[in-house]
């Protein structure tokens with residue numbers, strides 16, 4: 388494929404969002420997201436089997452909606468015909484295995500049905516590729532902080548299609564999960580992120596000094612860029628319980644604000660530390676937790692002090708979506724990469740260094 | 754959907770159906786409306802559905818271009834008219850791969866999906882085989898259960914008796930689950946013959962679909978036959994960290 392602006396449909400089913408996106412090179416044509424979040428609310432977290440079942444039901448309507456949206460973006464009379472696609476792209480991992488498999492099965496069948504090439508790509512690198520669709524010139528290298536209910540990763544991106552390095556990630560809960568768990572402790576509904584944000588609005592972030600995970604001097608050797616939120620969760624739970632045991636009211640706003648501050652502080656401190664250590668004056672934020680207002684505020688303020696330029700794609704491109712998967716595949720195509728062979732599966736722990744999966748050249752070399 | 758129900762002109766070449774089933778292994782086949790099997794591609798592995806579905810689709814379609822098995826005509830691309838999807842019962846994770854693939858493939862070609870109860874394919878195969886070989890001759894109307902592995906120490910089973918006027922197996926009882934060590938007593942008590950299956954033929958999925966289309970009937974469910982609710986544990990109050 389030599390097309391400079393390939394028309395690609397991306398399928399993303401790694402967690403609880405069924406994302407279908409269509410791009411034409413770096414131009415976003417559609418970004419359709421069907422979320423099963425409401426179905427998980429009563430369980431207080433994403434239930435893998437519930438998510439996988441929802442993907443199966445949402446896929447076809449989401450593809451049809453994405454084609455309609457792309458058609459209208461392009462000024463066509465009706466939906467973009469599938470036959471116009473240059474390639475199909477799909478998330479192969481990391482993520483929930485059963486959920487990923489729905490997208491992989493659909494993507495392979497769609498590609499065989501249409502006779503188009505298929506690109507299997509890495510979800511985390513997809514989050515970085517989302518920035519391409521903002522229409523601004525992207526500069527590398529950049530440090531990227533990806534924070535969601537499923538992952539918390541700090542990456543060094545030297546080149547989107549060839550060189551992404553994992554600097555650190557969470558050792559236990561993802562940041563989004565920590566928000567969900569603390570929300571439960573405070574009696575707030577799921578998902579916890581927006582709820583904590585709301586509750587924290589009137590709170591004092593310095594009221595309670597909660598621990599910052601993996602931030603001691605002794606952690607800097609092995610876990611300088613890693614995260615841990617389980618200790619923080621325990622500390623909050625313990626603080627709340629002690630209050631209750633003493634018969635005192637729990638100051639929900641202060642607890643929420645102080646907890647949020649601890650999470651935000653650790654995320655931003657480690658991200659900016661990476662920027663300084665690698666001499667990279669750029670920080671890209673991605674993942675659903677970027678919706679958190681305080682995180683954006685603190686990141687922007689402290690990055691400005693450190694002379695680091697921050698990029699935050701619009702929220703619809705930060706949360707899990709198919710457009711970022713299509714965008715990454717379009718970059719791979721434009722840089723001359725061959726399509727994936729058809730034998731790949733879902734890889735729930737796919738390392739971030741594997742940007743494209745089942746690439747024929749890489750396999751021959753292996 | 755429903756395209757199969759439209760009236761056809763004399764020039765209608767007939768259905769060519771792509772059958773897909775991942776309720777046990779992974780199987781893909783192309784069959785003609787009259788039941789002639791053009792191609793079949795199989796992976797018996799009860800896992801790895803997502804890994805193999807693409808290559809099996811590719812090879813079944815390529816082989817189908819060579820005409821019915823045994824034919825010596827030159828390869829000619831096949832104009833598929835329907836996709837028949839085995840809807841289960843089967844272990845969820847694998848089952849979904851086939852259904853997702855069937856829907857996506859159909860969408861790509863702009864053709865309808867015909868849902869089929871996977872056990873129907875086994876029942877039809879057994880009944881046709883019995884008719885040909887004279888097996889169970891004196892018990893032509895015998896009630897039997899198609900039994901497949903449902904994992905977690907359970908079987909999935911569906912009870913059948915003979916073929917109806919449309920040539921489709923008659924389901925006496927819809928697919929259900931039974932603990933493995935209880936199934937025999939359940940079936941014996943009702944005089945039902947047990948017939949275990951360790952594979953589902955995608956070709957027979959296609960034939961069931963062809964017969965349903967010819968009769969203008971919908972014989973399979975629109976949604977996957979999971980037979981089980983998702984495993985979830987309702988959260989209790991938050992666990993206390995201080996004893």
Ligand SMILES: [Zn+2]
Nearest residue numbers: 535537674707
């Ligand atoms: Zn994500």
